[in-house]
Amino acid sequence: MEEERMQSKKRKRNKPRKSQNNNNNPSHQKNKVTHEPNQSSSALVHPTKSSTFLDKMRARLSGGHFRMINEKLYTCSGKEALDYFKDDPALFDMYHTGYQEQMSHWPEQPVNIIMKWLKNHNSSLVVADFGCGDGRLAKNVKNKVFSFDLVSNDPSVIACDMSKTPLDSSVIDVAVFCLSLMGTNYQNYLKEAHRVLKPCGWLLIAEVKSRFDPNTGGADPKKFSKAVCDLGFSSVLKDYSNKMFVLLYFKKKDKQKSEMKEIEWPELKPCLYKRR
Ligand code: SAH
Numbered sequence: 001m002e003e004e005r006m007q008s009k010k011r012k013r014n015k016p017r018k019s020q021n022n023n024n025n026p027s028h029q030k031n032k033v034t035h036e037p038n039q040s041s042s043a044l045v046h047p048t049k050s051s052t053f054l055d056k057m058r059a060r061l062s063g064g065h066f067r068m069i070n071e072k073l074y075t076c077s078g079k080e081a082l083d084y085f086k087d088d089p090a091l092f093d094m095y096h097t098g099y100q101e102q103m104s105h106w107p108e109q110p111v112n113i114i115m116k117w118l119k120n121h122n123s124s125l126v127v128a129d130f131g132c133g134d135g136r137l138a139k140n141v142k143n144k145v146f147s148f149d150l151v152s153n154d155p156s157v158i159a160c161d162m163s164k165t166p167l168d169s170s171v172i173d174v175a176v177f178c179l180s181l182m183g184t185n186y187q188n189y190l191k192e193a194h195r196v197l198k199p200c201g202w203l204l205i206a207e208v209k210s211r212f213d214p215n216t217g218g219a220d221p222k223k224f225s226k227a228v229c230d231l232g233f234s235s236v237l238k239d240y241s242n243k244m245f246v247l248l249y250f251k252k253k254d255k256q257k258s259e260m261k262e263i264e265w266p267e268l269k270p271c272l273y274k275r276r
Pocket of ligand 1: 133
């Protein structure tokens with residue numbers, strides 16, 4: 001085990017990090033954060049005692065791929081991310097295998113909280129799921145859901161960069177961003193949500209907690225909230241009670257100001273997963 005760790009350290013030193021070459025935003029903070037509630041548990045590499053050396057190596061490799069793709073998505077624009085997966089759609093599956101593995105260590109998944117919220121509201125509400133992943137939300141609620149992601153492996157998912165969805169304006173009751181404000185131009189995703197939402201429509205955001213923790217280089221949640229309100233929303237709920245994620249709920253204002261002022265969007269640091 002010790003030898004394995006040493007070898008992995010050597011690999012880490014020797015291997016150039018592909019995604020760093022693609023990072024067009026060097027000022028973006030890239031503090032490593034751990035998202036596992038149990039610090040001692042393995043995050044991505046989770047071999048059982050009976051697994052073979054080869055299995056362990058495969059898991060390590062896929063964990064490495066996941067971290068590389070994850071970093072890429074947090075450090076490029078939505079347009080670049082779309083082109084990245086167009087060039088090699090297999091990377092999307094690789095990302096989601098790692099993502100599911102990571103999520104399996106969270107005591108509660110934010111997408112389930114959003115499902116509960118929808119189940120407690122009228123099922124006639126039309127939903128847009130921005131960055132839907134495998135489209136789980138749509139599959140588990142009665143509502144009509146438009147699911148968007150960079151790649152579609154399911155007929156119910158519309159492949160696009162979510163800063164430009166094919167939706168008409170003012171047709172959506174609930175816009176959901178569940179751990180999906182990844183691009184460096186995340187404000188364009190929120191502007192798109194604002195465009196497609198009906199007046200008084202809901203904007204539900206679940207994000208990794210550390211991205212909104214100024215003590216660890218995260219954004220000031222007040223600044224983020226102010227920027228969203230300047231876009232034309234009212235803040236309805238801020239829930240920091242979960243250890244892993246924050247919930248920020250807004251409502252689109254009924255009447256929009258004719259003159260838009262310059263909005264100061266705080267930078268949201270990437271959420272990087274630690275090598276284990
Ligand atoms: N909401 C899902 C998946 C979260 S993972 C869940 O909670 O389980 C974040 C997802 O956002 C990824 O599938 C990623 O591909 C997607 N995403 C990131 N940037 C995007 C963009 N510009 N356009 C569309 N989808 C995007």
